[in-house]
Amino acid sequence: xxxxxxxxxxxxxxxxxxxxxxxxxxxxxxxxxxxxxxxxxxxxxxxxxxxxxxxxxxxxxxxxxxxxxxxxxxxxxxxxxxxxxxxxxxxxxxxxxxxxxxxxxxxxxxxxxxxxxxxxxxxxxxxxxxxxxxxxxxxxxxxxxxxxxxxxxxxxxxxxxxxxxxxxxxxxxxxxxxxxxxxxxxxxxxxxxxxxxxxxxxxxxxxxxxxxxxxxxxxxxxxxxxxxxxxxxxxxxxxxxxxxxxxxxxxxxxxxxxxxxxxxxxxxxxxxxxxxxxxxxxxxxxxxxxxxxxxxxxxxxxxxxxxxxxxxxxxxxxxxxxxxxxxxxxxxxxxxxxxxxxxxxxxxxxxxxxxxxxxxxxxxxxxxxxxxxxxxxxxxxxxxxxx
Ligand code: ADP
Ligand code: MG
Numbered sequence: 371x372x373x374x375x376x377x378x379x380x381x382x383x384x385x386x387x388x389x390x391x392x393x394x395x396x397x398x399x400x401x402x403x404x405x406x407x408x409x410x411x412x413x414x415x416x417x418x419x420x421x422x423x424x425x426x427x428x429x430x431x432x433x434x435x436x437x438x439x440x441x442x443x444x445x446x447x448x449x450x451x452x453x454x455x456x457x458x459x460x461x462x463x464x465x466x467x468x469x470x471x472x473x474x475x476x477x478x479x480x481x482x483x484x485x486x487x488x489x490x491x492x493x494x495x496x497x498x499x500x501x502x503x504x505x506x507x508x509x510x511x512x513x514x515x516x517x518x519x520x521x522x523x524x525x526x527x528x529x530x531x532x533x534x535x536x537x538x539x540x541x542x543x544x545x546x547x548x549x550x551x552x553x554x555x556x557x558x559x560x561x562x563x564x565x566x567x568x569x570x571x572x573x574x575x576x577x578x579x580x581x582x583x584x585x586x587x588x589x590x591x592x593x594x595x596x597x598x599x600x601x602x603x604x605x606x607x608x609x610x611x612x613x614x615x616x617x618x619x620x621x622x623x624x625x626x627x628x629x630x631x632x633x634x635x636x637x638x639x640x641x642x643x644x645x646x647x648x649x650x651x652x653x654x655x656x657x658x659x660x661x662x663x664x665x666x667x668x669x670x671x672x673x674x675x676x677x678x679x680x681x682x683x684x685x686x687x688x689x690x691x692x693x694x695x696x697x698x699x700x701x702x703x704x705x706x707x708x709x710x711x712x713x714x715x716x717x718x719x720x721x722x723x724x725x726x727x728x729x730x731x732x733x734x735x736x737x738x739x740x741x742x743x744x745x746x747x748x749x750x751x752x753x754x755x756x757x
Pocket of ligand 2: 495
């Protein structure tokens with residue numbers, strides 16, 4: 371839904387003209403499960419966006435509504451719940467609470483949320499709603515923060531208020547993504563480089579339409595396994611803080627000293643960090659087939675070493691092989707369902723989308739959602755009350 375339509379609905383709902391802020395969903399080209407190991411990732415913002423329309427109201431209350439859920443929520447700014455309520459509004463509420471805690475107290479407001487990003491599909495609708503809500507609430511009290519700080523505030527909200535131990539990647543690219551570019555991010559220093567993606571390719575996102583129940587438990591388990599790996603390896607390499615600090619050579623030397631499962635997890639992270647740096651070199655050189663090869667390797671590693679893939683993701687990745695214009699692909703996001711990402715020549719993207727959809731439906735019996743994406747712009751103000 372375009373901003374104008376959202377503004378129209380907002381006005382008929384609240385009788386005021388809104389200001390609108392938006393933030394994009396994202397795909398991660400490569401670098402999976404490396405962000406919380408202080409490593410490297412390379413996401414891109416995509417053209418599907420979440421918009422938050424806002425207007426001031428005189429009472430010290432927040433009224434929060436979404437176009438996707440029937441319930442509306444009202445909170446007293448002087449008595450905001452300090453814990454998640456379990457409802458969808460937590461992502462907006464959490465931002466308000468964290469703004470208040472950090473000295474940027476929000477003002478009374480009406481908010482209306484709309485998202486083009488499929489919710490819970492691994493395209494990070496959560497980071498998008500956080501970032502758009504943060505910009506919206508900040509606009510009313512005149513808070514201006516660098517976008518990297520907004521990203522950190524949103525990550526903190528998801529960690530501390532929602533209770534999901536996510537890394538910084540999603541919020542960072544939702545804030546700082548750029549049209550036509552991938553964003554190579556060092557998750558430790560937050561140094562980043564925007565690398566141009568050739569105009570001749572598209573990122574084709576295929577949603578398996580499954581999300582296995584145990585996903586979040588497994589995610590926390592993987593984080594613990596990585597921490598355990600660091601703890602053991604620090605016995606030989608006292609200076610290390612995260613798996614980011616270990617080279618493949620160092621890891622292999624101690625393969626016998628680590629429990630097998632921990633070794634496999636560490637090996638994925640260490641090699642995945644190397645793949646991200648290598649794929650950045652490929653992208654800078656315009657070498658898409660080299661990039662695609664690294665994506666395939668990333669998928670195999672996530673399947674066999676990190677063990678976060680699932681049958682549907684593996685099928686979706688295998689079905690892409692041999693289709694015209696395909697450079698490479700892999701699961702993207704946390705795993706156990708969600709989406710695959712495929713790098714496909716622009717001229718073949720439509721046909722690729724049609725064929726993979728038919729093939730997946732034949733193999734699994736579910737019709738997948740397929741999106742043909744280009745790298746898009748990060749968070750922005752879309753419509754202010756003057757316009
Ligand atoms: P993902 O980030 O992969 O889409 P998450 O489970 O992390 O999945 O976040 C999804 C949650 O974010 C939803 O359950 C809902 O609470 C919230 N959310 C995202 N977009 C919206 C929206 N447009 N309206 C209301 N809630 C939303
Ligand atoms: Mg999320």
